[in-house]
Amino acid sequence: MRRIAPVIALLAALVAPAFAQKAEIEAVNAKWIECFNKGDFAGVASLYTDDATAFPPGSGMVKGRAAIEAMWKNMAEQVTDPKLITVDVKAIGPSAAREIGTFSLKTKGPRPQEVTGKYLVVWEKVGSDWKLAADIWNDGK
Numbered sequence: 001m002r003r004i005a006p007v008i009a010l011l012a013a014l015v016a017p018a019f020a021q022k023a024e025i026e027a028v029n030a031k032w033i034e035c036f037n038k039g040d041f042a043g044v045a046s047l048y049t050d051d052a053t054a055f056p057p058g059s060g061m062v063k064g065r066a067a068i069e070a071m072w073k074n075m076a077e078q079v080t081d082p083k084l085i086t087v088d089v090k091a092i093g094p095s096a097a098r099e100i101g102t103f104s105l106k107t108k109g110p111r112p113q114e115v116t117g118k119y120l121v122v123w124e125k126v127g128s129d130w131k132l133a134a135d136i137w138n139d140g141k
């Protein structure tokens with residue numbers, strides 16, 4: 001029993017930050033959705049690092065906050081009701097993490113359709129805030 005206690009304590013010390021990290025990232029995702037749904041694309045862009053890069057499907061890379069803000073504003077003309085589900089968050093250093101998840105959204109127009117897909121985000125800790133540094137997504141499972 002005496003040998004097990006230190007192992008349990010060590011595991012708890014390693015696992016607790018990972019759960020906190022996932023919760024913090026999910027909170028930023030919730031803020032992203034809130035900003036998007038309000039049409040606050042400057043708010044969406046503020047959740048990215050200054051030098052972030054987005055990789056939208058079927059088009060070129062989008063670099064920097066201003067360009068990412070414009071991209072999401074344009075995207076909102078075509079889609080609505082985004083939802084994100086975090087599948088996994090893995091620390092990749094003291095100030096970086098990788099998130100894998102799934103998304104769904106609805107297209108706008110006379111015959112709206114639901115689109116589902118997957119995403120990968122590299123997060124960076126900037127001060128005390130998690131920010132999206134690289135954001136890639138595409139449809140399908």
